[in-house]
Each structure stands twice: as structure tokens, then as C-alpha cells.
Amino acid sequence: MTSIHKEINRSCQQIRELAHEPYLDKIIGKPQVPVFFVQLLHFLMESYGLPRERVHVFSVATTLLKMGLDLHDRVTEDKEVNVKKMRERQLFVLAGDYYSSLFYRFLATNHELEGIDCLAQATSRINEVKMQRHFAEGKENDLKYRHLIESKLLTALADFFHVVGDLNQLWRQLLSSLTLLHLLKNHYADQLNGPLLQEFENGCKKAREAALRLPSGEVKNLLLERINQWSMKMGDFSLVKGG
Numbered sequence: 001m002t003s004i005h006k007e008i009n010r011s012c013q014q015i016r017e018l019a020h021e022p023y024l025d026k027i028i029g030k031p032q033v034p035v036f037f038v039q040l041l042h043f044l045m046e047s048y049g050l051p052r053e054r055v056h057v058f059s060v061a062t063t064l065l066k067m068g069l070d071l072h073d074r075v076t077e078d079k080e081v082n083v084k085k086m087r088e089r090q091l092f093v094l095a096g097d098y099y100s101s102l103f104y105r106f107l108a109t110n111h112e113l114e115g116i117d118c119l120a121q122a123t124s125r126i127n128e129v130k131m132q133r134h135f136a137e138g139k140e141n142d143l144k145y146r147h148l149i150e151s152k153l154l155t156a157l158a159d160f161f162h163v164v165g166d167l168n169q170l171w172r173q174l175l176s177s178l179t180l181l182h183l184l185k186n187h188y189a190d191q192l193n194g195p196l197l198q199e200f201e202n203g204c205k206k207a208r209e210a211a212l213r214l215p216s217g218e219v220k221n222l223l224l225e226r227i228n229q230w231s232m233k234m235g236d237f238s239l240v241k242g243g
Contacts, residue, residue: 007042027091047219058112058157065103068097068098069126147176151179170213170214177206181227185233204227208231
């Protein structure tokens with residue numbers, strides 16, 4: 001296990017501990033940590049040369065915020081008449097608010113007040129995109145909006161740490177490509193043919209080009225390994241589909 005993987009596991013473990021609340025776990029299930037999101041946070045900040053403890057703090061806090069936003073997305077708009085279903089929906093809202101409060105508290109405890117402002121502004125922009133998505137139609141629009149939502153917190157942090165030169169632009173391209181690939185692989189797998197399969201192939205190409213330009217090191221190697229794995233899987237997928 002590499003040193004970065006150990007740090008990622010440490011962050012995931014603390015996220016689980018902070019998010020654990022017995023009553024919520026009983027009603028809506030144990031919180032699911034978005035591990036790939038945590039990995040991207042670590043890769044980004046490690047590549048920027050931030051101290052590992054600061055990487056840990058921002059990884060934990062930003063992931064808690066994402067988990068809160070994701071829980072709010074699970075709140076249905078259906079008119080419920082069943083008391084149990086109504087209570088579950090209320091708990092999804094409260095759990096999302098709870099995780100968001102943990103994000104504020106964790107950054108404030110670690111004296112990262114500017115980080116709170118950065119991520120709060122990103123959250124506001126995410127909510128604007130969600131409203132646009134709500135009124136949009138079509139699968140292509142859905143993917144476009146989900147992509148913006150998934151990448152917004154990451155790109156906000158990429159800008160927040162004020163890295164000069166090409167590294168910031170490389171990471172903005174990487175984050176955009178990698179979040180798109182992850183979305184396609186995990187949420188659109190049954191539709192990966194024609195235009196969407198082409199999107200995936202183009203995403204792999206762009207991600208690889210950006211990763212190859214990163215400074216040599218553990219982050220670069222891990223990213224290229226992941227991108228190559230995805231490329232091979234999609235090659236197999238294309239053959240199965242007859243592409």
C-alpha cells in the first residue's frame with residue numbers, strides 16, 4: 001500500500017466516524033463514503049504540495065459536504081401519504097443538513113475559515129446548476145448538468161489553493177475528465193454506446209494527455225494506472241456491444 005493510499009484510508013475512516021449517527025443509520029442506512037471523490041481530493045492536493053494534515057482536513061470536510069448535498073438529492077418530490085415514508089424523507093433532509101454542519105465545524109475547528117467561504121460559494125453554484133437541471137430535458141442535458149455538479153467542489157478547491165503556472169489548468173482538465181469518466185462508468189453504463197461511448201473514449205484521451213504532463217511522482221503514476229484500467233475496460237465493453 002502506497003503512502004497516499006494510507007492517507008486516503010485515514011480520511012475515509014474519519015469521515016465514517018464523523019458521519020456515524022445511530023438513529024440515522026437505522027432509518028436511512030449507513031453513510032456511503034464516495035471513495036473516488038476522496039481519492040481525487042488527495043491526488044489534487046498532494047500534487048499541489050500541500051502538507052498532508054491540511055490535505056486530510058480538506059478531504060474530510062469537502063467529502064462530508066458532498067455527502068450532505070448527495071443526501072438532499074435523494075429527497076423525492078412525490079406527495080407522500082405514508083407516515084413512515086414522510087419521516088424517511090424528512091430524515092434525508094436532516095441528515096444532509098447534519099453532514100453539512102459537520103463540514104463547517106471541521107474546517108472551523110482547524111482554522112480554515114477561508115476554506116469554508118470557498119466551499120460555501122461552490123455549494124451555491126451547485127444549487128444553481130441543480131435548478132437548471134431540474135427544468136432541463138434530455139439525456140445529454142442530464143449528463144452535462146450532473147458533470148458540472150460532480151466536479152464543482154473539486155474545481156473550486158483547485159482554484160482555492162492558488163497554484164501558479166500550468167498545474168492549475170492541468171488539474172482543471174483532469175478533474176473535468178475524471179469526473180465525467182466516473183459518471184459514465186457508474187451511472188450510464190447501460191447506455192454506453194454510440195455518442196456516450198465516444199464521450200468516454202474522448203474523456204480517457206484528455207485525462208491521459210493531462211496526466212502525462214503532471215510532474216513525475218506517485219500521483220501521476222496512480223492516475224495513469226487508473227485511466228489505463230478504464231480504457232481497457234471500455235475496450236472490452238465495446239467488443240461486447242459489437243462496437
